[in-house]
Amino acid sequence: MAVPLQRSRDSTRDLVLGWLSRTSTGYDIDPDSVDISLPRNGFSAETIQVTARDIAGGTHRSIIRVGATGERIYPTESIVAQADALRAVRRHSDVPVPEVLAIEPDATVLGAPFFLMEFVDGRVPPDFPSYHRSGWVADLVPSERTAVWWAALTALERLHSITADTADLPDLGPAGPAAQVRYWSDALDFYRCADDPVIRRAERWLAGNIPVHRSPYVLLWGDARLGNIIYRDTEVAALVDWEMTGYGEPESDLAWFLYLDRHLSRGIGAQRLYGLPDRDRTVEAYAALSGRTLRNLTFYEVLAGFKFALITAAVTRRAERTGLPSETPFPLHRNAVALLDETLEAL
Structure with a gap:
């Protein structure tokens, strides 16, 4: 947008x-x-x-x-x-x-x-309209879509080889799940979402289910998703948009990657593209690539939904102020809250 x-x-x-x-x-x-x-x-x-x-x-x-x-x-x-x-x-x-x-x-x-x-030349999977509905990813044959997905996952796993105790890393703020929950919970008034019952329910669930720290903290991309990757053919040319970078468990990035793809398909009522590996295959592949046991993925998927619902509230307000016709309500935040509600119901 x-x-x-x-x-x-x-x-x-x-x-x-x-x-x-x-x-x-x-x-x-x-x-x-x-x-x-x-x-x-x-x-x-x-x-x-x-x-x-x-x-x-x-x-x-x-x-x-x-x-x-x-x-x-x-x-x-x-x-x-x-x-x-x-x-x-x-x-x-x-x-x-x-x-x-x-x-x-x-x-x-x-x-x-x-x-x-x-400047990095290439093409980016679109968010609006979703790459599940149209655009160059939708135009690929299924085997090429699979290659696009695995290239992204491989780049994400390689990024997570940078552990938080690596020398000469920048200060990116507090690390870990408790710090993430506290940061986003403290922002409810900023996002004007303090009265939303679904968002409040997610906040309570997260506060009561903060996982015991097991995985080593790594450098996180933060906004890990296909729409922030520049591709040449089916290969990754660059990972971009690092506004949400920080340190934490690798499941945080993987959960966001999976959740945003879910939003751009099921979350907006779009048929997911054939050829893109599903959640279970993706989790298995990441675990095999990294050699890690992913223990806290459900927690981070709920956290992803919580963060996304908050961010979309601000994006929606800004979109509506930039001249969207009043008879065409911008559905982004509504869809995000509905998907978060569905996620909580499945727990």
Whole structure:
């Protein structure tokens, strides 16, 4: 889902050009060649595409990710922490993520801190409409869809080889299930969901079922899902969108990965694509790849539903304020709460 643009292209180009002229990015650009585009942006962060030639005549494409400049989707956000996490992934694994070229913590340049990263070419499974309904994943043959799924799962497992005690990792806040439940429960007023009976029921269940810590804490992607993966053919070219990164048990990422796919199929009344492995096969494959016993997956699936219901409340309010016709109610939050209710009923 996208939001209307808020910036003037010309004034933004001037700001970006001025910043590039005094910032080390790893290549020397020709100032006259700098061009920017302001695509329709996602809800949680703003994206600016930059194209420039270097002094040798080569063309470089890069992306600026700007932190929230208005209403936030998350209770707390740090664009710098996201950049730090991307750099940590590149230092400590072979998981493909964009290279961070520069970080700007000063909010006065573009209205919020931001970072510059390389542009990664490829295609992304769509959320709107769901990839289960249309788009390039739906157009694949079943064996290719299977390859897309396993490539994502393999990248996720490789990411989880970065344990939280690895040297030189960034500070990403408190780790573990109790900290996650506390963080999201404390945000009920922020999301204006304190009076929702389904969300309150999920909160109570989570508080009463926090698992005993067994798995080693690892670096988490946070928003682990097909829609945040850039593909080339059926191979993963980059994992993107790290707003929810942190440390915790690997089941947290796996549960989110499974739950968001469930939302984009059953949760919206769409037939799940043939060829995408189901939950049980996925869990078995992850356990085999990682050598881990997954003990707490049900807890993290409920937590995923809880978090998703809260996030969709903020996304829905923002969508409705950006000009959706009043006769076309945005069903995202309603669907998320219904799926959470179904999840709780199955416990």
